[in-house]
Amino acid sequence: MQLAGKYLLHAAPPKVWATLMNMDTLAKVVPGISRLEKTGDHTFKSILDIKLGPVSGSFTGNLQLDDLQEPSAFTLKAQQNSRIGNANAAIKINLSPVGTDDTEIVFDGDVKLSGMLASLGQRVMGGVSNTLTKQFFSNLEKELEKTPAS
Amino acid sequence: MSTNGLIGRAIKRVEDKRFLTGHGNYTDDIVLPKQTYASFVRSQYAHARLLNVDTSAAKEMPGVVAIYTGTDLVDVNGVPCGWQVNFKNGDTMKEPKHPLLVADKVRHVGDAIAIVIAETIEQATDAAEAVMVEYEELPCVVDAAKAVQSGAPLVHDDVPNNKSFDWVLGNPIEEVNEAMRKAAHVSTLEFVNQRLVPNAIEPRSYNSSYDPATEKYTLYTSSQNPHLIRLLMCAFVLGIPEHKVRVVSPDVGGGFGSKIFHYTEEALLTWCSKKIGRPVKWTSERSESFLLDAHGRDHITKADMGFDANGKIVALRVKTYANLGAYLSTFSSCVPTYLHGTLMQGLYTTPKINVDVTGVFTNTTPVDAYRGAGRPEATYLLERLIDLAALEMNIDPADLRFRNFIPPFDGVNQPGYQTQVALQYDSGNYEGVLKKGLEMVNYAEVRREQQEAAHNGKLVGIGFSTYIEACGIAPSAIVGSLGCRAGLFESAHVRVQPTGKVSVYTGSHSHGQGHETTFAQVVADKLGINLNDVEIIHGDSEAVAFGMGTYGSRSLSVGGSAIIKSIEKIIEKGKKIAAHKLEASADDIEFSSGKFTVKGTDKSIGFGEVALTAYVPHVYPKDLEPGLDFSSFYDPANFTYPFGCHIAVVEVDKETGKVSLKRFIAVDDVGNVINPMIVEGQIHGGLVQGIGQALFEGAEYDENGQLTNASYMDYCMPRADDFPMFEMGSQVTPCPHNPLGVKGAGEAGTIGAAPAIVNAVIDALWSGGHKVKDIRMPLTSERVWHAMVDA
Structure with a gap:
């Protein structure tokens, strides 16, 4: 499944970057996250509770921030396993400045689903991922508002 | 033989009382002492x-009681395939092991990795979720045409190009090519006959137990053929002596073919029951049904039909890739070959036919017989091509059929019709059903309405399908020569009780067909007794001597014929008993309406009294054994060949592509009819499944081999309000080679219906100037709309 979109954030790229690279804020902004544990410089172990239409589940797995090009691009990789199926994602995220104070985030990637997630969840995945993405960015926006401009 | 008029009457089904009042007894209803429950870890x-x-x-x-994985079963055989098909070069088909649990690599979503057995189903399910599986994902292939290309991922490492077999039937390809070259017109179609999920209302269920005292196993299974399961499981998988296994199929909630096959879970539960010394039960969840019950169809085909200048078919050439899924299911190899290629003659006098089929492994659910099994695919191909040719040559499709029909023959005064593709048709009157169909639809009038509609900017279409099927499966010698690894006869044991009541033990299992009524009608009619004095017993290997089961519209023509043989023996013995009682010669006794009478006199004795005498033989012939109890086996001389004409009238919405089915006419000739209401019901059900394929159903895999519509939220099942009232007609051309003259009705609707619908939609589009050759089934609004816009 393709996951792509863009979002305008009211902060400059360096600040957005710093926020995204901070594990504590990441734990707050990723929807459904119940546990996030650092396992390496840019790798995390995570537990996510997510409802996808007719199926819901607790996902455990790894999150990884890769191909870091501060402050303009990185790739978010996720391998998540659950009793309702596994999800594997690699999403390229680009941050580009808009004017002096804003950042446009463009993301594009592929999510591979298996098991019940694929056979029952696929139909609603588009809608669910839209909702989750919106939640993510609105959470991120709130976090950015909290921290003073750097 | 006598008759009391029960044959031919629309008697209400005697079994329905228990089904409608909730008193059916299904495998999942059976709870044994010390019962345990199984859940699976699946890929x-x-x-x-x-x-x-x-x-x-x-x-x-x-x-948790026990957990087993593939490594515990490496020494246990896999489930076998029941039909050997050979490569063109004579090599035997590739049939890699289909293990009960996978140890090395999984080959389709749902492949079983471990079985978890626990005290309750909830505990088993919870524990199955706690089994941790580490996978190394491999590239997969889901499309049969792609799977045979070099470089495609291999489903089985030792099967090159994923080919189980390539197979050919008919006239030499050079002759067919030559005839095609000389043809005045050739119509060509490349199409997909899409994969279907069978969707029986009762999910598969098994309950297996082992008794250490007697060293006997009992398997309750939701199967269409318990004896066949016993044979396959004992002899080929577990190596248990057959007399130590009882297999029972109690009430079964629909099969449509999907419950013919010997599934891995049946053998695995049986194996586990001895290991743990307790009964083990498993009932498939609906999402497991979608993923595991053998699917149907899934052909990718290119076909050419050549015509001379007068519209006579001169040649047919077919190339099909049949998707077999990840493993060979029990009858998977014969469905796209001997149940498909052999039907390519259709109802037409085509002189040159060549059909070439490649059976292909893919990373998908195994594919096997589903209502019609190979014959709907053959019918779809022929009937789509002939309607398309009619449009392309601007000849009326009914007229084009009349030009090509095999002339009527009854199989008695005229011989059977020898096809170019192995089979010999028994009897037929093909123009008869089309004529009747044209009358019923009022053909000239609907064509006029179509023109008027086109004039008013509406798209109305009329589609035909004149089909034939090979049923009454099957003459053992013929199928044996074609690779079947079993005989396909049937057994019947008729036991007359001392009071004249009759118990009939048949190998034909009933799971929706109404055998308990139809078979009782036959017996009661022939013996001149009341319907409720006959009991039909089926589905228990300890009660019934043997049985090959229910599929291929065979129950009445094969199972019913076996019953007739036993009844003939009973009447013959009854005559001897009656002769003794009446002090006459047995040759002078005639049996009619339940009475044995001395010819030309009023001296007679009733059937009940003869029965009592047989069991209380105080006054009895010296050379006769007591009892009135006979067993028979019947092996048919040929297949039976029902046929018919289906006509669909549709309207297509120009703006949205939505197809509305306005009328559906079905004229079916299924030979003699025992219970017209049951036959009509069978045809209704078949039509709904055939039209379901044309308009609604289809299993959709994504490129990762995930079945993306494995639920009733995503897989579109036909509903009552999708259909108009069916307009049913009939014709009777008796089968010349079985005692009841019956041909079979279980699959007719499914075999004929789909092409009539698609032809009607194509006809509608042509009436609006959209010269579309094909639209992929199911004909959703989106696909029809695209076809219109893109054409």
């Missing part, structure tokens, strides 16, 4: 190597 991936299966945490879960 989430279409193709992956198993790196590690960790059951340690699951074993500690509450209520």
Whole structure:
């Protein structure tokens, strides 16, 4: 499944970057996250509770921030396993400045689903991922508002 | 033989009382002492190597009795395939092991990795979720045409190009090519006959137990053929002596073919029941049904039909890739070959036919017989081509058929019709059903309405399908010569009780067909007794001597004929008993309306009294054994060949592409009819499944081998309000080679219906100037709309 979109954030790229690279804020902004544990410089172990239409589940797995090009691009990789199926994602995220104070985030990637997630969840995945993405960015926006401009 | 008029009457089904009042007894209703429950760990991936299966945490879960994985079963055989098909060069088909649990690599989503047995179903399910599986995902292939290309991922490492077999039937290809070259017109279609999920209302269920005292196993199974399961499981999988296994199929909630096959779970539960010394039950969840019950169809085909200048078919050439899924299911190899290629004559005098089929493994659910099994695919191909040719040559499609029909023959005064593709048709009057169909639809009038509609900017279409099927499966010698690894006869044991009541033990299992009524009608009619004095017993290997089961519209023509043979023996013996009682010669006794009478006199004795005498033989012929109890086996001389004409009238919405089915006319000739209401019901059900394929159904895999519509939220099942009232007609051309003259009605609707619908939609589009050759089934609004816009 393709996951792509863009979002305008009211902060400059360096600040957005710093926020995204901070594990504590990441734990707050990723929807459904119940546990996030650092396992390496840019790798995390995570537990996510997510409802996808007719199926819901607790996902455990790894999150990884890769191909870091501060402050303009990185790739978010996720391998998540659950009793309702596994999800594997690699999403390229680009941050580009808009004017002096804003950042446009463009993301594009592929999510591979298996098991019940694929056979029952696929139909609603588009809608669910839209909702989750919106939640993510609105959470991120709130976090950015909290921290003073750097 | 006598008759009391029960044959031919629309008697209400005697079995329905228990079904409608909730008193049916299904496998899942059976709870045995010390019952345990199983749940499976199944593959989430279409193709992956198993790196590690960790059951340690699951074993500690509450209520867990045992967990087995593939490594526990490496010495146990897999489930076999029942039909050997050979490559063109004579090599035997590739039939890789289909293990009960996978040890090395999984080959389709749902492939079984471990079985978890616990005290309750909830505990088993919870523990199964705690089994940790580590996979190494491998590239997969889901499309049969892609799977045979070099470089495609291999489903089985030792099967090159994923080909189980390539197979050819008919006239030499050079002759067919030559005839095609000389043809005045050739119509060509490249199409997909899409994969279907069978969707029986009762999910598969098994309950297996082992008694250490008698060393006997009992398997309750939701099967269409319990004896066949016993044979396959004992002789080919587990190596248990057959007399130590009882297999019972109690009430079964629909099969449509999907419950013919010997599934891995049946053998595995039986194996486990001895290991743990307790009964083990498993009932498939609906999402497991979608993933595991053998699917149907899935052909990719290119076909050419050549015509001379007068519209006579001169040649047919077919190339099909048949998707077999990841493993060979029990009858998977014969469905796209001997049940498909052999039907390519259709109802037409085509002189040159060549059909070439490649059976292909893919990382998908195994594919096997589903209502019609090969014959709907053959009918779809022929009937789509002939309607398309009619449009392309601007000849009326009914007229084009009349030009090509095999002339009527009854199989008695005129011989059977020898086809170019192995079979010999028994009897037929093909123009008869089309004529009747044209009358019923009022053809000239609907064509006029179509023109008027086109004038008013509406798209109305009329589609035909004149089909034939090979049923009454099957003459053992013929199918044996074609690779079948079993005989396909049927057995019947008729036991007359001392009071004249009759118990009939038949090998034909009933799971929706109404045998308990139809068979009782036959017996009561022939013996001149009341319907409720006959009991039909089926589905228990300890009660019934043997049985080959219910599929291929065979029950009445094969199973019913076996019953007739036993009844003939009973009447013959009854005559001897009556002769003794009446002090006459047995040759002078005639049996009619339940009475044995001395010819030309009024001296007679009733059937009940003869029965009592047989069991209380105080006054009895010296050379006769007591009892009135006979067993028979019937092996048919030929297949039976029902046929018919289906006509669909549709309207297509120009703006949205939505197809509305306005009328559906079905004229079916199924030979003699015992119970017209049951036949009509069978045809209704078949039509709904055939039209379901044309308009609604289809299993959709994504490129990762995930079945993306494995639920009733996503897989579109036909509903009552999708259909108009069916307009049913009939014609009777008796089967010349079985005692009842019956041909079979279970699959007729499914075999004929789909092409009539698609032809009607194509006809509608042509009436609006959209010269579309094909639209892929199911004909959703989106696909029809695209076809219109893109044409």
